[in-house]
Amino acid sequence: MCYKIKLIHFFKRRFEQDQQTKASEPKGMAILNLGENIKINPDIVNKACSLAVGAHNSADKPYILQNIRGSPDLVIFGFPGNWSVNDWYAGESFGETKINLELFPSLRSIGIDEHAKVNKAFLQRFDDKVLTNSDFKNKVQKAVTERKQILFTGHSTGGSIANLATIWFLEKYLRSDNYKISPSSPLCVTFGCPLTGNHIFSHALRRENWARYFINFVMRYDIVPRILLAPVSSILLEFQRVLQFLNEKSINLAHASINSFDASNFYMKVMKNASSVASHAACNLMGNTNLLLETVTNFIPLSPYKPFGTYVLCTGNGKLIILRNPDAVLQLLFYSSQLCKEEECTDVAQRTLQQHFGYESELQDSFQMLNEVYLEPLEQLPLSAESTSDIAIINAALNDLGLSTRARLCLRAAGELEKRKIGNKDSIDLKKTDIEKAMKYLLEDYQLNCGYRGLGCYDAFKLQESSKDFDANVKRLELAGIWDEIVEFLKRYELPDAFEGQSDWIDLGTRYRRLVEPLDIANYYRHLKNEDTGAYMDRGRPKRYKFTQRWFENAKRMPAGSSWESCFWAKVEELRIKTSNAGGFAQVKVKEEVLKLEEQVQKWIKGGELGKDVFLEKSTFMKWWNTLPEEHKSKSCIKNVKDS
């Protein structure tokens, strides 16, 4: 079995690497290696955990802070949790809301332009209590100025606040390159933290390569990370009492108890909803095509939340199981708290609540052994609980989490999906040469030929007088085919999350857009499609250009819609229609638009986004511009640019 050999090889290598990294660390100081260049000293995790749990005693404060000497110094910000239903679910069934893009501009998917969703109660608390009404910003600024390492932490809902604080920090300091001191700073370490955002939230963090800063410790049975998989309506009855219990427990560990009837009901209801979410997600991961799947989701609202970051699952016997794939984590959250036997129910139900307060002692035990297991590669996990020797470590870990064959298949499916996404990316990477070749033709041969005819590409293409124009049209269609395929992939989230942030494709997309979109516009106005469907900008612009423009604007931190130079000709065509209509240029609004365009043209010519061929005598632009009133032309900035 070739794959088994590969697998042995893989684990051996991984083991050797781990040994090496451990050996290279100073003696006596074990390091928790989370992969992706994130390493953390267990002492710090312990300290963060105490601070996070201790923060509950200062529930009225927005956060607490601890300085730790070291090289460099470390500041830990800890956020307390909250224990009323409204602190979890604000309003609607899952309490989610659209993200505030002014605060978190990156939390969206770029091409599709869909905003992430986040738990409303958590967002409000962070915004009101931490950001607006405390000295949090100043304290963070101080730490940054002093080049200190920064760690955000929280237990329970405090963890969700820590998540948002971290993203706010990343947006503010990392995106603007104001703070780069170590690959492990800032960090966000949470303990038993509820889910915070939806799939776009998770997607965006992975695209920005920020998911690595988030480390979530979760005890195998802890119910809190699973609660938001259920709509509030389904659990309301027991949730009050569970929260009361958690609140008492947070103040005094010893003096809290909960009716086992309530605990069992709560556990069963949360699990039933978690089962719906997990099996629905699994059907999609596994490529189920039955239309029933879609219909049923209209009847049963499913939780929108999705994990992100690195998850460290504590098995309860000292093992730390590490995985990063958000789809896999979601499956694991459900399957790892299933029952082994029905009789366990009451017992497990109690444990799901007790374990929420077991992090400190569990982690101290685990760190003594430092027995980490990486669940990778997911698509090759063993399916049977009966261990075969070569993958015994992984198999033991899966058994410790109580994962059935069904559960293991779901994890594999998550791994396969990721693999497929990478395969899709590889297949379009192969088309890069085709794209470059077609673009080269348009950029060199075609442009040259148009030049001979005293025309820019736009006008030549619009006139379609030579066979070269026909060849160019074929190239345009070829390119459109490739780019439309990419857009289709993106619409179905079938490329790796990082894709829309990758500079090579952003660059290629931008060059493509500037070169070929004018031809599409020419074609559009040549066939008078504006009269069938409306102005190009409003109704006719293909997604392949909208997407690539958004990639560019996101990468360059430009305001949305500001990089529309490739639509220049569409604007000219529309203005041409407007100025030739009754009233025309005399209308204030039209005149404003003309002035604005002229100003832009000046900028674009200087920046090289627009070629000088727009000023050719026979160009649509010049022909139109020449029809403008003399008085305007003599004062226009175009006059100088054109002649220079």
Next chain:
Amino acid sequence: MGTEASSFETSEMLATFLASTPLLSESWRLCNISNTSTPRGFLVEQIGDVGYIAFSGNQTVGNSEPSCRNLVPLMESDGNALFIPLHRLNEGEEPVMVHAGLLQLFLSMHISASFQNQMLALMEKSRPIVITGHSLGGTVATLCTLWLLSYFQSVSSPVQVLCITFGSPMLGNESLSKAVLRERWGGNFCNVVSKHDIMPRMLFAPQASFTQLHFLLQYWHLSMNCPRFGMLAQLHDEDKADLFRLVLCHLEVIAQAGEEVAKSLFWPLGSYLFCSEEGAICVDNAVSVIKMMHLLLMTGSPYSCVEDHLKYGDYVEKVSLQYLNQGSFMQADIPESSYESGVAISLQSLGIYSQETVAKPVKDCLKTARRMGLRPNLNAAKLAVSLAKINPYRAQIEWYKASCDESDDHMGYYDCFKLRDNSKKGAKVNLNRHKLASFWNNVIKMLDNNELPYDFNRRAKWVNTSQFYKLLVEPLDIAEYYRTGMHHVKGHYLKQGRERRYEIFDRWWRERKVSVDENNKRSKLASLTQDSCFWARVEEAREWLDNIRSESDPRNLALLWENIDAFEKYARKLVDNKEVSRDVLLKNSSYNLWVEEWSKLKSQLKKCSLQFPDYVNGKVVP
């Protein structure tokens, strides 16, 4: 493609998902109440946002028992036009037929005031609606769902409908099942069928003995009311054995025929959730459903096939509670491949051991179902790629049109193509025309064979591309038709020569979603004539004009006159609205020549207006 190695069997996962929702258990609870408390009727209840309507399984089917297998065409029996979308059919297809007795049952319920009022109230309150029923009640629920889906489609309502039946007999023929898929309603039907229940399989057998069935129904109805009552109408063991053998034997014949020959009158519709003591799986491919029905019945007995019809409560409860447990694996060695172990889980959920003889055919059946499920999306993706490849051919025709429209003979591409010599240019365009035609014919063929996604003809990309193709190329097809004199052989293009694909594209275009106002005034001529049959109409008008000169019978003359008049109005309207492309108005285009000739004739007629005073104003008084 290597997808096999990394693929998954999902029929069990889908069933797990369904079972984890409250839909199955709530539906069954209401069916159960309805069986005992509203015999021959239904009950309505609102649970959360979801409205439920449950039809009692305790129904009597008019004077024709369900055994009669009496199918009637839906279109003819649908006096109140309740199922209009199901009337449309593809050519060569049998009309949609449904069970006469069951249809009658629904129709009589539908006209009752109580039904109308309660449905109205339900539709007002709830966003999504579940329609459910046990036994015969489930088939009524299916008809009710078809009616509601038709109604909601006609008023463009977004309300979602889901039909959940428990152990219900088949309702209609294969055309019904296909029509449901075509309307993209396949996902709105979930039929729960227990492993051995004979009821859903009954209609696959021709006419079972009337008395047997009568007793069987009676036994079931009494048992639904109270299990003890059932004892009063117990069937003889020999009768049960006969029935079991009869159904099994007929199912076997149908199941083995496979997809090539649909020998059964009745055909499954929507998804089937097969459940056993151990779990459930969900399958939607009709052929696989029939096979599965057969294979599972093979593991049953004359006793279980009757009793299983009454056990849905137990099954539903069991699958609804499964989510809590990890579930242990019976099979000793679990296959390493994801797909094989998924299949093993499915088999276990059906309560089939790997040693059983049916294990192998069940596995094959799941495999086929999965392959059939994946095919449409794969095909659509492949088609998109081949479309990109043939696009340049279309571009060449566009190029041809542009160069003809601008050439010095002022004929336009229609006439150029029709009168073309043996030049390379014309031959090449003709070749491209053929290539495009074969591409689109293939698309239609795949659609007819259900090899494409069910909403394929609603996807903007395909609707727009096909429309553009039609506008550009159909004129060439017309030109070729008249060039080769086909109209002498077969008759005019419009009646006899038009390819089916164009009619289908017309329909796609008509049925597309149109956003905001379409009545933008054109400032210039369209780039393509908006009626792709324009030239065919011109050809007919030319013939009329020729005939008018030689015609002497005044009645025929009047008819010709009327035709010409209508054409002239039609053409003028197109031209006035600028819905024709420039080639139509070129000096030497057939249309322009016709207009000239027509006005010449008119002025001639004017001269002799004394002779024919009535013709002058285009009015005819015979």
